[in-house]
Amino acid sequence: MSTHALTPDGRGYFGAYGGRFIPEALVAAVEQVADEYEKAKADPAFGAELAALLKDYTGRPSPLTDVHRFSAEAGGARILLKREDLNHTGSHKINNVLGQALLTRRMGKTRLIAETGAGQHGVATATAAALFGMDCTIYMGEVDTQRQALNVARMRMLGAEVVPVTSGSRTLKDAINEAFRDWVANVDSTHYLFGTVAGPHPFPMMVREFHRVIGIEARAQVLDRTGALPDAVVACVGGGSNAMGIFYDFIPDAGVRLIGIEAAGEGVDTPRHAATLTKGDPGVLHGSRTYVLQDEDGQTIESHSISAGLDYPGVGPEHAYLKDSGRAEYRPCTDDAAMQALRLLSRTEGIIPAIESSHALAGALELGRELGPDATILVNLSGRGDKDMHTAAEYFGLLDGETK
Amino acid sequence: MNTQLSGVLAAAKAEDRAALIGYLPAGFPTIDGAAQAVQALIDGGADAVEIGLPHSDPVLDGPTIQTADDIALRNGVRTRDVLETVRQVTAANPTVPVLVMTYWNPVDRYGAARFAADLAAAGGAGCILPDLPVEEAGPWLAAAEELGLATVFVVAPSSRDQRLATITASGTGFVYAAAVMGVTGSRNQVGEMAEDLVRRTRATTDLPVCVGLGVSTAAQAAEVAAFADGVIVGSAFVQRILDAASPEAGYAAVRELAAELAEGVRKR
Numbered sequence: 270m271s272t273h274a275l276t277p278d279g280r281g282y283f284g285a286y287g288g289r290f291i292p293e294a295l296v297a298a299v300e301q302v303a304d305e306y307e308k309a310k311a312d313p314a315f316g317a318e319l320a321a322l323l324k325d326y327t328g329r330p331s332p333l334t335d336v337h338r339f340s341a342e343a344g345g346a347r348i349l350l351k352r353e354d355l356n357h358t359g360s361h362k363i364n365n366v367l368g369q370a371l372l373t374r375r376m377g378k379t380r381l382i383a384e385t386g387a388g389q390h391g392v393a394t395a396t397a398a399a400l401f402g403m404d405c406t407i408y409m410g411e412v413d414t415q416r417q418a419l420n421v422a423r424m425r426m427l428g429a430e431v432v433p434v435t436s437g438s439r440t441l442k443d444a445i446n447e448a449f450r451d452w453v454a455n456v457d458s459t460h461y462l463f464g465t466v467a468g469p470h471p472f473p474m475m476v477r478e479f480h481r482v483i484g485i486e487a488r489a490q491v492l493d494r495t496g497a498l499p500d501a502v503v504a505c506v507g508g509g510s511n512a513m514g515i516f517y518d519f520i521p522d523a524g525v526r527l528i529g530i531e532a533a534g535e536g537v538d539t540p541r542h543a544a545t546l547t548k549g550d551p552g553v554l555h556g557s558r559t560y561v562l563q564d565e566d567g568q569t570i571e572s573h574s575i576s577a578g579l580d581y582p583g584v585g586p587e588h589a590y591l592k593d594s595g596r597a598e599y600r601p602c603t604d605d606a607a608m609q610a611l612r613l614l615s616r617t618e619g620i621i622p623a624i625e626s627s628h629a630l631a632g633a634l635e636l637g638r639e640l641g642p643d644a645t646i647l648v649n650l651s652g653r654g655d656k657d658m659h660t661a662a663e664y665f666g667l668l669d670g671e672t673k
Numbered sequence: 674m675n676t677q678l679s680g681v682l683a684a685a686k687a688e689d690r691a692a693l694i695g696y697l698p699a700g701f702p703t704i705d706g707a708a709q710a711v712q713a714l715i716d717g718g719a720d721a722v723e724i725g726l727p728h729s730d731p732v733l734d735g736p737t738i739q740t741a742d743d744i745a746l747r748n749g750v751r752t753r754d755v756l757e758t759v760r761q762v763t764a765a766n767p768t769v770p771v772l773v774m775t776y777w778n779p780v781d782r783y784g785a786a787r788f789a790a791d792l793a794a795a796g797g798a799g800c801i802l803p804d805l806p807v808e809e810a811g812p813w814l815a816a817a818e819e820l821g822l823a824t825v826f827v828v829a830p831s832s833r834d835q836r837l838a839t840i841t842a843s844g845t846g847f848v849y850a851a852a853v854m855g856v857t858g859s860r861n862q863v864g865e866m867a868e869d870l871v872r873r874t875r876a877t878t879d880l881p882v883c884v885g886l887g888v889s890t891a892a893q894a895a896e897v898a899a900f901a902d903g904v905i906v907g908s909a910f911v912q913r914i915l916d917a918a919s920p921e922a923g924y925a926a927v928r929e930l931a932a933e934l935a936e937g938v939r940k941r
């Protein structure tokens with residue numbers, strides 16, 4: 270694969286996907302983000318400040334953990350977890366948030382807004398707002414405020430306003446719609462700190478760049494630990510930020526399979542899933558051309574996943590490109606398979622993963638059985654599961670006597 | 674270029690007044706009732722109308738039009754119903770320009786060339802595509818131009834002068850100037866930013882400049898008519914239908930408001 274295709278072209282396209290489908294009112298603001306990002310990238314002081322925050326505030330580098338007892342359930346393949354769950358705030362989301370918060374300060378803006386599904390991006394954004402003394406409003410689907418109540422409390426504790434969104438499917442898609450509406454009205458003072466590798470150019474590229482640290486660290490750690498590159502890198506994909514972050518620096522390593530795991534909900538042959546790359550079609554959603562779960566008329570279909578963070582009917586355009594080019598593979602994983610993987614990792618390794626990341630774990634279990642005991646599989650453990658205990662307790666009946 | 678639309682706007686100018694352009698979504702309050710609602714706009718005095726294509730993700734719309742879109746989609750409105758409403762309205766009002774206002778994805782999904790052809794066949798005068806920037810509009814513009822459909826682009830108070838020139842060079846029919854920074858919906862104040870934007874837009878083009886977003890009363894229409902070629906009103910009409918006890922009462926209220934606004938645009 271040639272390297273030039275890995276960078277979007279001047280109009281923000283990865284092959285046929287990406288671009289900038291936005292209202293005129295946001296064009297100046299999005300161009301300002303793009304210009305400021307290019308300036309920041311060339312400024313050693315910006316890089317140094319971000320590196321110091323990642324080290325001293327986030328706690329990077331995040332460790333690489335061999336999970337021997339879990340691996341035994343995966344056909345004996347060696348599974349290595351990239352521990353983004355151990356970052357400050359509990360997920361990979363903080364990497365991008367700190368980068369964009371520094372950018373916001375450079376642009377002279379004083380207010381951050383963000384969408385959140387599982388609440389991890391909202392918590393990270395509220396954290397950065399507290400750290401930098403900025404105002405903060407987080408939009409979260411009403412359904413998600415209920416299933417991720419702990420994170421709502423965390424955001425409010427950090428001083429952010431959390432707005433439950435009651436339009437549409439009341440999940441992540443609608444939270445993004447509402448954040449865009451806020452941004453159009455308040456663009457002079459406000460930066461929309463977009464939380465995934467979707468949206469209009471430059472967000473897919475910029476958010477990926479802020480998360481590349483995951484793959485850069487992991488690649489070196491795996492080489493150091495095993496003396497070789499892994500056979501496969503596995504990550505969950507909703508919008509796709511943790512996956513792009515860990516995939517990107519492995520793209521030139523042709524022998525390394527890149528496997529994104531999408532949320533299949535109750536199954537990809539039912540109407541209740543969020544497997545956009547598996548079941549969607551190219552279209553335009555939230556500012557870029559990408560795969561979208563849509564009906565015959567181009568109306569977005571409501572997605573479903575037990576995981577709020579993967580419950581999204583779109584996906585980042587670079588994933589759409591990697592799918593079509595064949596460089597990455599995308600597989601579905603049901604709610605139940607993810608929940609079983611969540612429980613398995615908890616009980617074999619003493620690590621409670623987020624439900625989102627549990628989709629990647631379930632994918633690794635399946636892949637390990639396919640590849641056999643000689644294989645090494647790197648899994649991005651993108652977040653921790655504390656926020657999911659309400660859902661897990663209900664799912665497994667943990668609070669009313671015997672577990673299932 | 675659409676001669677019908679240009680002609681209507683020129684006629685208003687010749688009368689030394691602004692044009693009144695009314696908006697209502699298709700499928701609302703019902704699929705069959707939409708054409709009656711639009712007829713009420715015209716009967717009340719709208720010079721041209723925009724028929725909205727309801728969307729699942731109306732990111733540029735405030736709560737009023739979101740509610741109407743939601744009702745329309747729950748009514749089961751399809752893209753073909755939107756085109757049928759256009760056909761009904763143009764058949765009954767051959768001299769009134771009818772535009773479709775739509776987010777891009779439904780057109781993309783339908784096929785840009787096919788949508789343009791079917792809109793032209795239904796008697797439509799053009800399209801307003803508020804989330805399709807000029808940079809992405811190439812395939813649509815080619816199809817629209819061939820069929821004589823106008824493509825109306827939106828400019829915003831945040832648009833810089835150089836960008837205004839780029840946008841107005843690609844647009845036809847008129848330029849849609851967003852009066853305020855924000856989503857659709859009634860507002861108390863609309864004038865100040867809009868006047869400056871209209872002035873800056875006029876410096877780049879001879880196209881008529883019509884102002885929308887926030888206008889809901891005859892007094893506001895008169896205020897905007899003092900500096901714009903047209904006044905666009907949407908949410909206030911939708912609200913009249915939402916507030917009405919029956920569809921018929923809604924149409925009557927739309928007709929009444931259109932008549933008030935038509936008076937307003939004549940008091941520049």
